[in-house]
Amino acid sequence: MVLDERRTRRAVPVELLPHLRHARDRIDREYHADLDLAALAATAGISKFYFVRCFEAAYGETPMRYLTRRRLERAQDLLRLANLTITEVCMTVGFSSLGSFSAKFTRLVGESPSAYRDRWAAHGGPRVPGCFLFMRGALDLRGTASPGRAAGPGCAIPEKPGGELGQ
Amino acid sequence: MNWGNSLGRMITNVSLVTVWSLDQERSRDFYVDKLGFVVNTDAVMGDGFRWITVNHPDHPELEITLRPPGPPLDQEAAAFVRRELGKGHLGALGLQVDDCHKTFQELSAKGVEFVQEPADRPYGTEAIIRDDSGNWLVLVEKKEFRPLDAG
Structure with a gap:
């Protein structure tokens, strides 16, 4: 973006x-x-x-959108590393609705939470310090999290079509 | 070609790294008073140029220079660095610690800002702090990496 x-x-x-x-x-x-x-x-x-x-x-981006993206980034981290259910991950990072969590995750990340978890389970955790992923923050599959998956369209869809700036 | 040998003769170690600073004296005090570093060099060269380096007390061979955004950067570039520091986008150092949770408690008590409290990872425990200029620094307590843990 x-x-x-x-x-x-x-x-x-x-x-x-x-x-x-x-x-x-x-x-x-x-x-x-x-x-x-x-x-x-x-x-x-x-x-x-x-x-x-x-x-x-x-x-x-607005503060609340940043908050949402931070929660989704934390969810990605847990899905890569922790042995938790999707619902547990959803609640742990601060979402109260599983439906909302899954929809937002899928829209931003480009695949569902379970698909994301399963893909990483097949590869093991990333050999990158988590703090750098944390500060990177972004959720696009082109950058922080793409073992064996090429960048493709739809990987970094802004949550709000067109983004908040540049309109 | 044996790069290991030739490289070993050419470059022996990293001796200096740069950390951007919005205020060299304030940064010096942060690294000394909060983090426990020591001043290595503090020299005024004239024309507003001051060279301050600090180092870990056990590692004088690696100096950290506290560099203000100024010449040779032009004004626009220096302003850009100041803004990025202000926003908190710039990262500086990775710092190894014996006990991340203990260091977290000690630094918190000294008023150091944390971005991320100690978090367990397959390879250790990490936390993220801010220095006085807004750089983020990583505290990492390493442990033996066992890939199976990550599964």
Whole structure:
């Protein structure tokens, strides 16, 4: 996904970026909890509206979409490594609905949670430090997670068609 | 061609790595006071150029230079690095620890920000922290890797 920050760069003062980072780091730490916009904006120390606008301008997606993607990334990690059922993975990463989890996972990752788990079970875990996968964060099959599977169309479908920027 | 031998004669080890810093003195204090490193060199060269390196107390052979985004980067490039630091996108070092959970407790008590609390992996336990400039650093406690565990 190409993020055109240039269009919006002036909107986010560099001094504000660490505050946005604190909120984003909180998502990374507490993704499994019930995080809402009010709490995240409070972490950044700015109003909800301004927080969403600046977060999206800086990171190319809204805070709640980033939260969803973090949960799905954590789900991928568990599906690769942990001996848990799909439902357990769903609940562990913070989703309350299995249907919603499976739909969002499939839309973003390009295959269902069970297919993803089974494919990795056949290969074993990746020989890549998990922290680097964590910070990479993305869920596209072209990058972080593709043993024996070529990149193909539909691997990195934005959750919202067309993405939130560049419209 | 025996690359092992020729390489061994040419390059013996890594001696210097660069970590971006938004404020060299603040970064020096972070690496010394929070992480337990020691100052190796702190020299002012004039024209605003200050060279600060730190190292792990047991490993003076590997210096870490705390480098502000400035010349030879042009202003646009330096601003880009500052913004990426601010956003938290830049990663710096991997740091080996004896006991990741214990280090997590100690560094948390010192006010170090964690991005990821210690997490068990097939090859060890890892956590991710932020330095004062926003770089992410990895703390890793290695154990013998047994691929079967990953299944």
